[in-house]
Each structure stands twice: as C-alpha cells, then as structure tokens.
Amino acid sequence: MPAAGNFVRHGVRKTGMETEVTAVAGFLEGINGFFAQSGAFSPFLSYLVYFTRFMLPVAAVAVLTRCVYSMFRERYEPEVWAYLDLPDGARVPLRSWECTVGRSRSADVAVDSPAADAAQLVLIRGDAGVWTAYDIGRGALAQINGEEISDEGARLADGDLIGIGRAQLRFFNLTEDERAIIAGRRTAPGRIVAPGAMFRYVTIFQFLLLYQQLFYCGEAHRAQIALAFAALCLVMWLYFFIMRAIGRKGFEVEALAFFLSSAGLSVAASSAPEGMLKQVLLLLAGILLFVLLGFWLRDLKRVKAVRIPAAFAAVGLLAVNVVFGSEIFGAKNWLSVAGVSFQPSEFVKIVYIYAGAATMDRLYRGKNLFVFIGFSALCVGALVLMSDFGTALVFFATFLVISFMRSGNIATVILAVSGAGLAGFLALGVKPYIAQRFATWGHVWEDVNGAGFQQTRALSASASGGLFGLGAGNGWLHEIVAADTDLVFGMLSEELGVIVAVCCVAALIILAAFTVRNAAQARSAFYVIAGTAAISMMMVQLGLNVFGALDILPFTGVTFPFVSLGGSSLISCWALLAFIKATDTRKRASFIMKDPLKMRDRNEFAEREMSSGTDADEDDVRDLFDRRDRKRGRGQ
Amino acid sequence: MKKIKARSYFAMLISLGLIFGLCVFAARLFSEGRDWVMLRANRNVFNAGVLDTGTVVDRNGVVLASASGGVRSFAGDADVRVACLHAVGDYSGNIGSGALSAFDYKLAGYDPINGVAALSGNGGKLKLSIDSSLNAAACQALNGRRGAVLVSNYRTGEILCMVSLPSYDPASPPDLSQPQYEGVFMNRCLGAAYTPGSVFKLVTLAAAIENVPDLYSRTFTCAGSVTVGGDVVRCTGVHGQQTVEQALANSCNVAFSELSQALGADAVYEYAEKFGLLSSLETSGIATAAGSMEKAGAGTSDLSWMGIGQYQDLVSPIAMLRFVSAIANDGVAKEPVLLRNARSGSERLLEAAAAEKLRAFMSYNVAYAYGPASFPNLKICAKTGTAELGDGTSHAWFVGFLDDSENPLAFTVLIEKGGGALAGAGPVANAVLQAAVGGA
Structure with a gap:
C-alpha cells in the first residue's frame, strides 16, 4: 500500500555531531529518570488512566462544539463595497469585490434590458479600492460613459454611467464615512466564545493524550513524547499570542487543525515514538507554511500574477518525480533530494488549487477552463505514471470541484466523470492489482490473512476500542504495516475511541460548513473557489482513507489529513488550510484578510495621501475630482 | 459571484457523503462489532x-x-x-x-x-450455571466410567451439573493418544446420542396416555416373551398380569410391545419428535446432537423394539433431561441453559394431566421397583434404561427428577456400557442428588 507523506532521512552525518548527540541523549535520559521517579505513571494509577479515557472524548467534543458555536452562532453582517443605481431608481449594493452585471437573473446585478447579454459586465474591485469593469458579453457591447470597454477593462469612477443594452446604470463608490460605518458593523469573532477558549480545550485534549501516552509507552520514550507534545502546545499558544498581538480574534480554523494534529501526534507516539521530535518539527514547518501562504494570499494582485508560473513549476516537479522518483510501497511517488525524501505530489496539491482557482474576470474570458483541464490532465497523468492511483483520484475529484465551481456546468462534470470511468476501466486491465482491490471490497472477512488483511484488522481494532478507546498508546494496530497512515481511523478508534475518531472526521466537515458559510460573504471568487476546493480535496482524501480502511470503499492508501504520520502530507494539509482561512471575512478574524480600518488608509480612501503627492498618477487625480462630481450627483 | 457562492455548496455534498459513510460504519459497528472483535489477530482479545x-x-x-x-x-x-x-x-x-x-x-x-x-x-x-462441587461429586461417582451426568433446575432451566467422562486435567494434559482418552473432546451430555433403551418407554407411555383409551383398565400379561410378526420379543423376566403402572415399573417389554403395536410407528415417532428428542436443540446457543429414529413397519417386531427404545432409536442425554424436566414441571420444558441467571425459554411438551400421570408412574417406579432405600430422603421419580447394544453390553440410563419444590431438580445419568441401569447408574444419580440437595 502506498504509505504517503513521510520524510525519510537517508544520510546520517555523524562526525562533529557526536558530542551534541550524547548531550541530547543525556538530556532525554534525565527527563526519563525524572518521570520514572515521579511515580505519576506507576501501574497503581491504572484506575486514574481508566477514568481519563472518558474525559478525552469530552474534551474532543468540547473543542468541536466551541468551534461550531463560535463559527455559526452569529449572523454575518453583509459587507457593501459600492452601489449601482438601476434605471428604475433601485439602488443595488455590491456585496463582493467581483460582481457580474447582465440580463440573467443569476447575475449579481440583474438588469431588465433585452438588448444586453445574459452576463454582460464583470466589475472587479482591486486591492487598492479601484473598481474596473470588464466586458464579458458575447454579442452586445457595454459602454462606460458612452465609450466601449477595451480588453484591459475600464476604470470606474464615482458617478460613471454604465450602458448595458438600452439601460443606463450609475456607479457609486462608498464614502469614507459609509465605509467606516459598514466596517464597524461587521461581525467580529470572539464575542460569543472567547478567542482563546478553543485553544484551551485543545490543550486539555493534548494533556490527556500525553498522560495516557506516557502511562502506556515504554520508559525509554517518555522524554521524546513529552517534549513533542510540549512543543506542539507551545507553538499553538505562541501562534495565538502573535495573532492576538496583531489584533486577530478568529481561531476556530486553527483550533480544529491543532486538534487534528494533536491526535496525529498521538498516532505518531504509538507508532514511532523514536521519531517524535522529527514529527513535531515537520508539524512546525507545516504551520510556518500555513502562515507564509496566508500572508501571500492577502494580496490578490500578486496571487494572480504567480498562478501560471506556479502551475509550470508544479508540472515540472511532477515530471522530475516521474523520471527520477523512487519507489516506496509500490508507488513511485517519492523524490530524494540531499538525503531527504519527500512526496512532490503533496506539494503539487497546494499549487494545483492555487492555480486552479480564479477571479471572476478570468472565468468569463477565453479558453481558461481548457488550460486548466490541460494542467489537470498533466497532474493526474503524472500520478498515474507513478502508480499513485489514490492521489490521482484525489486530484481528479478536486478537478471536478474546481471545474464545477468555475463553469457551473454539470454536463462538463458528467463528461469528465465518464471519461475518467473509461480510463479507470482501461487501467483495470493494465494494473490487475487495482481490480484485485475492487474484488476484495466488501469481502474482506472472507480472506482475513490475505486481501483483507489490513481492513479486517482496522475493523477489529476499532470495535475493540468502543466509544472511549483503550487509552492512547494502549493499542496494537500500529504494528500493522502502514497503519499509521492508511489505517489511522482504526488506530484512533482503538486507542482514543470511536467518539474521538468521529470527531476527527467531523472537524473537517465543520471546516467545510464554515467555508460554505463564508462563501456567502466572500470578496473574491478566488477565495471561494480555492477554499471550497481545498476543503473538498481534504474531505475526499479523508473519505478514501477512512472508508477504505473500514471496507466501505475500496482500499486506496491515501492519508488522513493532519492525522496520518508523515511529513509531506502534514505540511501540505497545513498549507491547504490557508485557503480555508482565507475565506473568513469576519472583522479582525483572519490574518489573511487585511484589516479594513488599516486598508482604508492605504486604499480606496487614500486620496489625501495621494494628493500629497507620494505616488499619485493621473487616475488618482481623476478619482479626487470624481468624488466631488459624485457628491453633486447624490444631491440631485 | 452569486453563482460561485451557490456552487460552494458542492462541498456540502461531499460532507454529506462522509456523514453517510460514518452512518454505515456506525450501523455495521453496532451489528457486527462483536464479530469483528473476535478476529484472531486482535491482540486485545487473543x-x-x-x-x-x-x-x-x-x-x-x-x-x-x-x-x-x-x-x-x-x-x-x-x-x-x-x-x-x-x-x-x-x-x-x-x-x-x-x-x-x-x-x-x-x-x-x-x-x-x-x-x-x-x-x-x-x-x-x-x-x-454449573456448580463445580456438584460436578466433582458426579465425577467421583462415575469413578472413571465413561458417561454423562446432567442435573438441572426444572423450574429455571439452569444446568447445575454437567460432567462427561473420559476427561483429563487441562492444567497438565496427559498423552491424549492413549486408548482411554478416545473421544475425550466430546461432551457426551450435549454432543452425543445414545440408544435410550427403556427410558424411552416414558415416551411411548406418554403417547399411550393420550391415544389408548382403555390404558388404565387394560391388563398386560407377560409370559417372558411374545411373538410379533414371526420374531420373538423377549422380556427381562416373567411379569405375569400387570397394570400399566406395574408394567412401567417392571419395564416390561411385552407390555410395551403391545402398546407400540397399538399406537403404530407414526404415533410413537410423532411424540418423540414433539418432545424434542429427535432434533438439535440450543443450550445457551450451543447446538446439541440431534437424536434419530426410524419408523418400523406395522406388525413387525421392529415396531415393538422401536417403542421400547431399541431398534434404531438414538437420543442425547440433554434432550432426555429436557423431557423429564417437562414431566416434572407440569408438562412445560424450561430450555436448559448453561449461564447463570440466563433467560430461559419454555415450551409445553405435555398436557398437565399427562405430566401428572407420568409423574405418578415414575414415583411408583421407585416405590415399587427401585427401592426408596437406595435414595434416602429424596422424593425421587425416575425411570431406568438398560440399552442393549447387541454385543452383550448395554448402556445404563437413569433419568428422573425430585418431586420436591425445595429442590426442583431433574437429572439424567448415562454410563456407557455400564451394565444394569439400577445397579450402575442409580448410585451415581443418588450421589449427585444427595450432594445437590445437601449443598442447596
């Protein structure tokens, strides 16, 4: 089975480091000695450990309910970014940064003008607060102040007349005061559930896990496990205080990810306690990438600029992988650079979503989707060449999500599915072991020591744990090959109980609901598409992992997001989380959203600065004048 | 943008799939978890x-x-x-x-x-539900002879004593290939069926009570043997003129030959079947050995032997226990169970009046033929059976119950090739029952 996502260190450099190594070993021994003498884990305390079993699901459920409560309890106050006055006198607020205008009812601003196209215009608000109109009509032409719109689009100024068909609309940007009022009214997180509440429950969860692990693990590994959990907890709170320091209050998404990562750390402690510190370092790398990607996503302009080069880089990386990749567990999806092995496909996932998402203006222009289809075909094809069919399936499902999000065309999706079905049918002929997987599906109990080896053990272990589990570190399933990646749901059920295992699945479902809810308030289609695609990708992967292990789907051997042991997949999951975090537009919630109060200074209300002559070009000067026009216009 | 926002609900479709999958898992876990746990590789159990x-x-x-x-x-x-x-x-x-x-x-x-x-x-x-000291007493009474001893409470169905010999000490297993351990793994109480011999006369008699109108006014004359269909059906003695009561106490083959011929093979078979002697039963979920019979032709000596418990008749000790339990319990058999306080089903095998008649007959057996002195202080009702195997040897059966509401015990003792029933199996039954009554 292709156990995905693990860094394997090949070269061991001993010289010069030996003294350090012995010092570290001495330090660890010291901690172990302390633990052994403390008596906190003596067998007499088995009743205490038995009791903590029941507290663990309580803590897990508390984390989830706090997050859900904080995410969904409050009604979102809609944002308004500009207005359009319709010919009939109605004033339509523009509620996102990307709006379509056209005859169709599904357009954001529907205009009753038979001469207009169904989707005639798309209005885009730039990061700097400047609105641009693009004509996406197929036959009819739109005008701004009587002039046709060029391919580069036309700047919209306050009071501009937009001609669509025979209708005339007037565009108004917000005044500074209006903007401030709306910004002030926006929903902020943390009013109902304190920002730190979720992290406090996660900490309790971590502490319970740690205590059980230390109780059940061998004495020699206690120090490593304790340090790893301590490091995770420390980083979590460090993240919290840094984000609070820059005025952010939304922590639900991170709390869920830290919750899952804690469960993952417990899996690592059961399965490979000697590699704990490495695992936690990889986790830190993932969190770092999450923050970096998050900051990168703040600025849509630069995000858009790098999409195509990123796509090329991804394809290149996969190509290198296909040629130079090494084979582990039957799939040639590993690449070894400078003694460190990693799975390029995991990182391509990030780029795939990054390049696949697009802003509204791109969606309506040219053969955009065909470029994306080509890109997808290259990615999936490369994965098939590497025999990594599980990941190929995940990519394909994500492709369906993105192409549906972009085109809204069910027919395309059905066509793609049937095409893939045909390809899959052919693959069955070429790769007989895939057919074998399908033959085993639903019949695992007929061959418990052969084809159903892993699934039957996962089922047996998960039933053994009951609702509350046998205690973290007190299972046996981790001894089965690749259990810490492929059968992770079984490990969770066995050691932490079915409740916690289900909570881990529920955490992603909650993230999905959150993403969908945020979409209603989204500013740019890019964030909606990327967020939806990222959570869909994780959920598809989760479904394949969990239900494959439980014989509800054929066994594929992909990883459980955040929980499965391994570096590449862990890092890529944290990075994907940035796309989800980017959909959160609540006031001062996400560090990926710029603070609108600060944004105001630099962006659409930056006239004063610009007029003082730092960087003002002609357009900005015109803006300044237009404002006066608009005020006059409003007075009429 | 409106459209894009609406399309994001696609993600909820996927989460619906996850929820559906979890429901499937939960349902399977609930219904099959017990079996999953029993996977031999599950180190939490094995x-x-x-x-x-x-x-x-x-x-x-x-x-x-x-x-x-x-x-x-x-x-x-x-x-x-x-x-x-x-x-x-x-x-x-x-x-x-x-x-x-x-x-x-x-x-x-x-x-x-x-x-x-x-x-x-x-x-x-x-x-x-077993009482280990009772088992030890039964084992001691069998004294190394192959056989089976069962004692149950006929009011609750709980089996109090279940011993099968040969046996061995599981803590230090001997060389089981030695001849005295042949068939040692078989529980003779549940897993074997034997020729019942005269204990089967209770079945024939139960059929006669309901189907032979002049049963109690009949006189059965035994001259030591009778010729049926050209063959001689021999009796164990010359019993002269007897009532049906005396015929059962004498275990008179001639009398029961007459009853069998009067009833016919179908009726005898039907009653044996109704009493659960021919089918596999479930004792706390353990399937027991099914008994069997072959219907003999009318007017043949085989039919006589069929009603006497010879011919092709085979009955398991547990089924016999269940049958005598029903007689003791006003015709209702409480299903035998092996787990303490387990719920036991019940089935009416006999009409209460017929059960009362049989109880009286079996009580009379002890008083008239077996000798109450052999069973001191026990209100015992019983029937012996000496099942001839055709090679000169015979299984010794002793089945019955205590007509004692303080000690509602039914029992079955079988000794393979144990010779005469009363001499062989009677003392075993007495020893176990004395231990049970004394201990209770």
Whole structure:
C-alpha cells in the first residue's frame, strides 16, 4: 500500500555531531529518570488512566462544539463595497469585490434590458479600492460613459454611467464615512466564545493524550513524547499570542487543525515514538507554511500574477518525480533530494488549487477552463505514471470541484466523470492489482490473512476500542504495516475511541460548513473557489482513507489529513488550510484578510495621501475630482 | 459571484457523503462489532490466536479458567478441573462446546459502549450455571466410567451439573493418544446420542396416555416373551398380569410391545419428535446432537423394539433431561441453559394431566421397583434404561427428577456400557442428588 507523506532521512552525518548527540541523549535520559521517579505513571494509577479515557472524548467534543458555536452562532453582517443605481431608481449594493452585471437573473446585478447579454459586465474591485469593469458579453457591447470597454477593462469612477443594452446604470463608490460605518458593523469573532477558549480545550485534549501516552509507552520514550507534545502546545499558544498581538480574534480554523494534529501526534507516539521530535518539527514547518501562504494570499494582485508560473513549476516537479522518483510501497511517488525524501505530489496539491482557482474576470474570458483541464490532465497523468492511483483520484475529484465551481456546468462534470470511468476501466486491465482491490471490497472477512488483511484488522481494532478507546498508546494496530497512515481511523478508534475518531472526521466537515458559510460573504471568487476546493480535496482524501480502511470503499492508501504520520502530507494539509482561512471575512478574524480600518488608509480612501503627492498618477487625480462630481450627483 | 457562492455548496455534498459513510460504519459497528472483535489477530482479545482475556466462574464464583497477558490458569482443585473440563472447555478450542469456545465473545468482554476495555483490564467475566462441587461429586461417582451426568433446575432451566467422562486435567494434559482418552473432546451430555433403551418407554407411555383409551383398565400379561410378526420379543423376566403402572415399573417389554403395536410407528415417532428428542436443540446457543429414529413397519417386531427404545432409536442425554424436566414441571420444558441467571425459554411438551400421570408412574417406579432405600430422603421419580447394544453390553440410563419444590431438580445419568441401569447408574444419580440437595 502506498504509505504517503513521510520524510525519510537517508544520510546520517555523524562526525562533529557526536558530542551534541550524547548531550541530547543525556538530556532525554534525565527527563526519563525524572518521570520514572515521579511515580505519576506507576501501574497503581491504572484506575486514574481508566477514568481519563472518558474525559478525552469530552474534551474532543468540547473543542468541536466551541468551534461550531463560535463559527455559526452569529449572523454575518453583509459587507457593501459600492452601489449601482438601476434605471428604475433601485439602488443595488455590491456585496463582493467581483460582481457580474447582465440580463440573467443569476447575475449579481440583474438588469431588465433585452438588448444586453445574459452576463454582460464583470466589475472587479482591486486591492487598492479601484473598481474596473470588464466586458464579458458575447454579442452586445457595454459602454462606460458612452465609450466601449477595451480588453484591459475600464476604470470606474464615482458617478460613471454604465450602458448595458438600452439601460443606463450609475456607479457609486462608498464614502469614507459609509465605509467606516459598514466596517464597524461587521461581525467580529470572539464575542460569543472567547478567542482563546478553543485553544484551551485543545490543550486539555493534548494533556490527556500525553498522560495516557506516557502511562502506556515504554520508559525509554517518555522524554521524546513529552517534549513533542510540549512543543506542539507551545507553538499553538505562541501562534495565538502573535495573532492576538496583531489584533486577530478568529481561531476556530486553527483550533480544529491543532486538534487534528494533536491526535496525529498521538498516532505518531504509538507508532514511532523514536521519531517524535522529527514529527513535531515537520508539524512546525507545516504551520510556518500555513502562515507564509496566508500572508501571500492577502494580496490578490500578486496571487494572480504567480498562478501560471506556479502551475509550470508544479508540472515540472511532477515530471522530475516521474523520471527520477523512487519507489516506496509500490508507488513511485517519492523524490530524494540531499538525503531527504519527500512526496512532490503533496506539494503539487497546494499549487494545483492555487492555480486552479480564479477571479471572476478570468472565468468569463477565453479558453481558461481548457488550460486548466490541460494542467489537470498533466497532474493526474503524472500520478498515474507513478502508480499513485489514490492521489490521482484525489486530484481528479478536486478537478471536478474546481471545474464545477468555475463553469457551473454539470454536463462538463458528467463528461469528465465518464471519461475518467473509461480510463479507470482501461487501467483495470493494465494494473490487475487495482481490480484485485475492487474484488476484495466488501469481502474482506472472507480472506482475513490475505486481501483483507489490513481492513479486517482496522475493523477489529476499532470495535475493540468502543466509544472511549483503550487509552492512547494502549493499542496494537500500529504494528500493522502502514497503519499509521492508511489505517489511522482504526488506530484512533482503538486507542482514543470511536467518539474521538468521529470527531476527527467531523472537524473537517465543520471546516467545510464554515467555508460554505463564508462563501456567502466572500470578496473574491478566488477565495471561494480555492477554499471550497481545498476543503473538498481534504474531505475526499479523508473519505478514501477512512472508508477504505473500514471496507466501505475500496482500499486506496491515501492519508488522513493532519492525522496520518508523515511529513509531506502534514505540511501540505497545513498549507491547504490557508485557503480555508482565507475565506473568513469576519472583522479582525483572519490574518489573511487585511484589516479594513488599516486598508482604508492605504486604499480606496487614500486620496489625501495621494494628493500629497507620494505616488499619485493621473487616475488618482481623476478619482479626487470624481468624488466631488459624485457628491453633486447624490444631491440631485 | 452569486453563482460561485451557490456552487460552494458542492462541498456540502461531499460532507454529506462522509456523514453517510460514518452512518454505515456506525450501523455495521453496532451489528457486527462483536464479530469483528473476535478476529484472531486482535491482540486485545487473543494472544497468538489463543483467547487471552476473561474469566469463567461457576455459579458460586469459583474460578474455573482465566487468562491474561499470555498466562492461562484453571481451577485450583484438580478434581474440579477434571470434572468441569467439558463445561469450561480448553484454550486450544478442541472442545467446541466448552464455554471458552462457545462463549468466547462474552469472555472478550465486548460491548458497543466500552469495546473490550474493562477496569480490571481482563476482559469479561462469565458465570456458568454449573456448580463445580456438584460436578466433582458426579465425577467421583462415575469413578472413571465413561458417561454423562446432567442435573438441572426444572423450574429455571439452569444446568447445575454437567460432567462427561473420559476427561483429563487441562492444567497438565496427559498423552491424549492413549486408548482411554478416545473421544475425550466430546461432551457426551450435549454432543452425543445414545440408544435410550427403556427410558424411552416414558415416551411411548406418554403417547399411550393420550391415544389408548382403555390404558388404565387394560391388563398386560407377560409370559417372558411374545411373538410379533414371526420374531420373538423377549422380556427381562416373567411379569405375569400387570397394570400399566406395574408394567412401567417392571419395564416390561411385552407390555410395551403391545402398546407400540397399538399406537403404530407414526404415533410413537410423532411424540418423540414433539418432545424434542429427535432434533438439535440450543443450550445457551450451543447446538446439541440431534437424536434419530426410524419408523418400523406395522406388525413387525421392529415396531415393538422401536417403542421400547431399541431398534434404531438414538437420543442425547440433554434432550432426555429436557423431557423429564417437562414431566416434572407440569408438562412445560424450561430450555436448559448453561449461564447463570440466563433467560430461559419454555415450551409445553405435555398436557398437565399427562405430566401428572407420568409423574405418578415414575414415583411408583421407585416405590415399587427401585427401592426408596437406595435414595434416602429424596422424593425421587425416575425411570431406568438398560440399552442393549447387541454385543452383550448395554448402556445404563437413569433419568428422573425430585418431586420436591425445595429442590426442583431433574437429572439424567448415562454410563456407557455400564451394565444394569439400577445397579450402575442409580448410585451415581443418588450421589449427585444427595450432594445437590445437601449443598442447596
């Protein structure tokens, strides 16, 4: 089975480091000695450990309910970014940064003008607060102040007349005061559930896990496990205080990810306690990438600029992988650079979503989707060449999500599915072991020591744990090959109980609901598409992992997001989380959203600065004048 | 943008799929979890494929077997270990009807809430209805002879004593290839069917009570033998003129030959079937050996022998126990169970009046023929059976019950090739019942 996502260190450099190594070993021994003498884990305390079993699901459920409560309890106050006055006198607020205008009812601003196209215009608000109109009509032409719109689009100024068909609309940007009022009214997180509440429950969860692990693990590994959990907890709170320091209050998404990562750390402690510190370092790398990607996503302009080069880089990386990749567990999806092995496909996932998402203006222009289809075909094809069919399936499902999000065309999706079905049918002929997987599906109990080896053990272990589990570190399933990646749901059920295992699945479902809810308030289609695609990708992967292990789907051997042991997949999951975090537009919630109060200074209300002559070009000067026009216009 | 926002609900479709999958898993876990746990590779329950958890105790809490951390132990007393071997079973699974095999899922201690986790860390506790001291007494009374002893409470169905010999000490197994251990893994109480001989006359008589109108006014004349269909049906003695009561007490073959011919093969077979003697029963879920009969032609000596419990008749001791339990319990058989306080089903086998008649006959048997002195202080009702095997040897049966509301005990004793029933099986029954009544 292709156990995905693990860094394997090949070269061991001993010289010069030996003294350090012995010092570290001495330090660890010291901690172990302390633990052994403390008596906190003596067998007499088995009743205490038995009791903590029941507290663990309580803590897990508390984390989830706090997050859900904080995410969904409050009604979102809609944002308004500009207005359009319709010919009939109605004033339509523009509620996102990307709006379509056209005859169709599904357009954001529907205009009753038979001469207009169904989707005639798309209005885009730039990061700097400047609105641009693009004509996406197929036959009819739109005008701004009587002039046709060029391919580069036309700047919209306050009071501009937009001609669509025979209708005339007037565009108004917000005044500074209006903007401030709306910004002030926006929903902020943390009013109902304190920002730190979720992290406090996660900490309790971590502490319970740690205590059980230390109780059940061998004495020699206690120090490593304790340090790893301590490091995770420390980083979590460090993240919290840094984000609070820059005025952010939304922590639900991170709390869920830290919750899952804690469960993952417990899996690592059961399965490979000697590699704990490495695992936690990889986790830190993932969190770092999450923050970096998050900051990168703040600025849509630069995000858009790098999409195509990123796509090329991804394809290149996969190509290198296909040629130079090494084979582990039957799939040639590993690449070894400078003694460190990693799975390029995991990182391509990030780029795939990054390049696949697009802003509204791109969606309506040219053969955009065909470029994306080509890109997808290259990615999936490369994965098939590497025999990594599980990941190929995940990519394909994500492709369906993105192409549906972009085109809204069910027919395309059905066509793609049937095409893939045909390809899959052919693959069955070429790769007989895939057919074998399908033959085993639903019949695992007929061959418990052969084809159903892993699934039957996962089922047996998960039933053994009951609702509350046998205690973290007190299972046996981790001894089965690749259990810490492929059968992770079984490990969770066995050691932490079915409740916690289900909570881990529920955490992603909650993230999905959150993403969908945020979409209603989204500013740019890019964030909606990327967020939806990222959570869909994780959920598809989760479904394949969990239900494959439980014989509800054929066994594929992909990883459980955040929980499965391994570096590449862990890092890529944290990075994907940035796309989800980017959909959160609540006031001062996400560090990926710029603070609108600060944004105001630099962006659409930056006239004063610009007029003082730092960087003002002609357009900005015109803006300044237009404002006066608009005020006059409003007075009429 | 509106459209894009609406399309994001696509993600909720995927999460619906996840929720659906979890529901499927939950449903399967609830219905099949008990079986999943019993996978031999599950180290929470098994160690190298051998049950490694749980404790078996008798009705008084005496530990009969327990396993944990790869260490398996049995009862402390060697006699108890030997006497309870077939009730408890062995960890290798050779004795399939033993508790360690038949109730291994209970020993795993699985329940859907806690899985196999237990505060003691040692699986489930299984309480058998068996009284190990009673088993030891029965084993001692059998004194090494092959056979089966069953005692149950006919009001509750709980089996109090279940011994099968040959047996061995599971704590130090001998070389089982020796001839005296032939068939040692079989629990003769549940898993074997024997020629019933004269104990079957109770069945024929039950049929006659309901189908021969002048039964009580008839006079049965025994001249030591009778010729039926050209063959001689011999009797054990010359009983002269008898009432039906005396005929049963004498276990007179001539009289029962006459009744069999009067009833016909179909009626005898039908009653045996109705009494559950011919089918496989479930004792706490353990399937027991089915008895069998062949219908003989009308007017033949085979038909006579069929009603006497010879010919092709085969009955298991547990089915016999159930039948006499029904006679004792006003015609209602409480299903025999092996687990303490287990719910026992019940089935009416006889009309209360017929049960009352049979009880009176069996009480008369002891008073008139067997001698109450052999069963001091016991209100015993019984029937003997000496099942001839055709090679000069015979199985000794002794079945019955105590007509005593303080001690509602039914019993079946069978000794393979044990010779005369009363001399062979009677003292065994007496010893076990004395122990049961004294101990209770």
